[in-house]
């Protein structure tokens with residue numbers, strides 16, 4: 001997909017009222033959240049929503065998450081909300097959880113890619129929530145990267161991918177979580193995870209014990225986003241069980257990120273925990289690009305807790321399809 005420039009530089013600001021007023025006029029505004037930065041437009045304005053797809057070069061069959069500033073707004077977007085979805089809301093909103101629910105008719109096809117469901121999330125981030133509330137709109141927002149690239153966890157990363165393609169970047173600190181939200185389908189009899197995130201299956205099961213992973217086939221049918229290429233920096237990403245597996249002789253053009261010490265690479269990040277590893281991953285990818293690193297070696301970790309989401313992103317970043 002090609003990107004469409006706006007013909008001028010993107011404005012970088014911390015003025016929430018200004019960004020909210022521009023959003024109401026149909027403009028594209030990137031904003032910080034606790035997961036990654038989002039690229040927002042008025043979710044009920046199809047023309048504004050379509051411009052998100054052209055700014056990112058995003059395939060139009062990949063639906064967007066609609067962001068709200070207050071839990072009651074879920075009823076303005078969705079209908080026939082199951083009781084278990086209300087329980088997930090009560091436990092995890094605001095936070096890094098997205099619920100896929102039967103949509104109300106007024107939500108345009110551009111936002112949901114023509115599906116009969118809508119994805120809803122309430123961010124746990126002061127600036128994000130003030131921006132949504134001040135705009136007095138529901139905000140459709142994918143991650144604010146060019147399609148296929150690592151999600152942005154700093155405003156500078158948004159600028160580097162989308163300067164000249166979007167109207168405004170609302171500034172904020174580096175995203176706390178660093179990986180995108182857990183996406184849970186709530187349109188059938190029990191919760192089904194479509195995309196892992198920092199809220200793990202174990203966390204969901206504590207609230208709704210029947211919560212389950214999606215099968216590969218159901219995932220392809222239900223979550224269009226998982227079909228596309230994702231999270232890929234310009235450098236090659238390779239997975240290793242331990243830094244000692246990095247080939248000798250490659251150290252000078254390689255980087256390592258993980259939780260075990262011992263790498264002798266040009267650029268090395270040893271995180272103190274798996275969540276710290278997740279927090280740094282996407283910004284480390286971009287630092288490696290800027291330093292001309294050829295191969296980024298990433299340590300594999302057990303697939304439990306946030307490790308599940310982190311391994312999902314690592315496997316996609318390392319795949320060539």
Ligand code: TXA
Pocket residue numbers: 033035036037038039062063064065098100112115117118119121141142143144179180181182183194195222223224225226
């Ligand atoms: O943390 C996040 O979720 C960030 C911040 C900005 O909120 N947003 C984000 O959006 O990661 P995006 O567009 O990069 O990923 C949204 C995912 C995609 O995999 C998409 O296919 C899925 O959610 N999705 C959205 N609406 C859906 C629906 N109605 N049914 C199934 N999957 C849906």
Ligand code: MG
Pocket residue numbers: 142143151
């Ligand atoms: Mg994305």
